[in-house]
Amino acid sequence: MESIFFDIGLIIIVATVGAYLGRLLKQPLIPLYIIGGIFLGPVLGIITDAETITTLAEMGIAFLLFMVGLEFDLKKLRDVGSVASFGGVIISVVLFGVGLVVASWLGFSGSELFFLGLVLAFSSTMIVAKILVDQNSIDSLHGRMIIGFLLMQDILAVIALSLLDKSGSSLFGVVASLFQTAALIIVAVFFGRYIFPDLFKFAARSQELLFLASLSVCFVFAIAFHLIGLSIVIGAFVAGITLAGLSYTPEIISRIKSLKDFFAVLFFVAIGLEVVAVDIGPLIVPIVLFSLLTLVLKPFVIMVVSALFGYYPKPSFLSGISLGQVSEFSLILVAQGVVLGLVSSSILSLTIIVAIITIIGSSYFMKFGNAFFARHKKWLDFLEIIPSRKRDLVFSPADGKPATSVLIGYDRIGFSVLRALRKLKKNVLVIDFNPDVIRRLISKRIRCMYGDASDLE
Secondary structure, eight states, X not given: OHHHHHXXXXXXXXXXXXXXXXXXXXXXXXXXXXXXXXXXXXXXXXXXXXXXXXXXXXXXXXXXXXXXXXXXXXXXXXXXXXXXXXXXXXXXXXXXXXXXXXXXXXXXXXXXXXHHHHHHHOOOHHHHHHHHHHTTXXXXXXXXXXXXHHHHHHHHHHHHXXXXXXXXXXXXXXXXXXXXXXXXXXXXXXXXXXXXXXXXXXXXXXXXXXXXXXXXXXXXXXXXXXXXXXXXXXXXXXXXXXXTTSTTXXXXXXXXXXXXXXXXXXXXXXXXXXXXXXXXXXXXXXHHHHHHIXXXXXXXXXXXXXXXXXXXXXXXXXXXXXXOSOOHHHHHHHHHHHHTTSSOHHXXXXXXXXXXXHHHHHHHHHHTHHHHHHHSGGGGGGGOOOHHHHHTSEEOOTTOOOOSEEEEOOSHHHHXXXXXXXXXXXXXXXXXXXHHHHHHHHXXXXXXXXXXXXXXX
C-alpha cells in the first residue's frame, strides 16, 4: 500500500513540475506528462509497479469518456451524421489497408499485418477529447466532426476487440456477445428516458448524493460491459450518454471534472512507464515510417474525405490534424495480441513508441492548428475539390423576394433568432459552413447558402 501511495505521489509531483514548465514555455502539457513517465520508469527505474498505475490510468480513460458522454448530445451528430458515419468508416478502412501494405513491405507477416493495420486505423479518443475540452472546442463544427469520427472508430475498435477476445470462441459466442452489447445499450436508453429523470430529481436535493449517484451509474455500466467481455471505458461512455439529457448534467460535470483530471494524469504518465527496453535497431525504420504515416498521411486522408463530403478547408484541416495519433484502443488491441500469443512483444514496443511520438506531435498540431491554417491557407486550396457540391447547397424560394436579413450561423442561438425573425415576417438568408445543416434547411425550404462568413474570399 505504501509503495502505491509513494508511486502516485511521485507521479503527481513530476506532473506538477512538468505542468509548470509547460505553462511557462507555453507548451502542451500531455507530452510533458509522457516524458515524465519515461524518466520515472525506463530511464531512472524509480517506478517499477507499472501494472497498478496502468489499472488506475484505465480508470482515467473511463472517467474522461464518462465526461465526454455527459457533454455529448446525440442530436448534434445529426449535423455531421453523414461524414461521421460513412466518412468515418471509409477513413478507417483506407488507413487499415495502408497499414497492411506498408507492414508487408517492411517484412512483417501473418497476424502482425492485421495488428499494424489497426495501429494506423484508429485515433485516440482520450487525447483528442481532453484537448477539445481544454480548448472549449468540443461544440464547434470541427469538434463535432472529430467526436463523430472518434465515435465511429471506437465502435469499430470495440468490434475488433470483441472479435479478438472471442478469437477462441465459436461464431455463436461472437454473435451472442454482440446481442448482449445491443441489449445493454437498449437498457441504457430505457433507464435514461424513464428511470433516471425521477431518480436524479430526488438525488439533486443533495450535492453529495448527486455526485455518488452519477458515479454509481458510471460504475454499473462499466462493470456490466466488463462482464460481457468488453472494455470498461465503453461502458463509462454509454453511462455518460445516458445521463446527458438530464437537467442536472452541468452540476454532475463540475463534480466529476477534478476526479477525471487526476486519473487522466496517471494515464498519460503510464504511457511513458510502459516503454520497455528492446533492441530498437531493427525497429527504427518501422517506427519512423509509421510515425510519418500517422502524423501526415492520416490527417491528409481525413481532410480529403471531409472535403469530399462538402466541408470547407478549415474544419476539414482542423479535424485532420487533430486525429494524427495512435489510439489507446490500438495499445489495448496489440497488448491483447501479445497475451494471446498472436504477436511478439517487439510489436507492442513499436506501437508504444509510435504512440508516444504521434501523441506529442498531434498535441502541438492541435495547439497551433488555427495559426498554422491562417499562415499556410493557400497551400490547402486543394481541399476545394468538389466545387459543384457548393452550387447544390443554396436555396432561394421561388417568390423572388430579396432577403431583408442575414443570419450567420444556425446553431442553438441561430435557431431561436431565425424563429423570431420569421415571426416578424422578415425574409431571412441563413449562412452556415456546415453542409449537413444547409441540407436540412433546404429540406425545410428555408432560404440558405453554404459559406464561411469568416472567409474574406
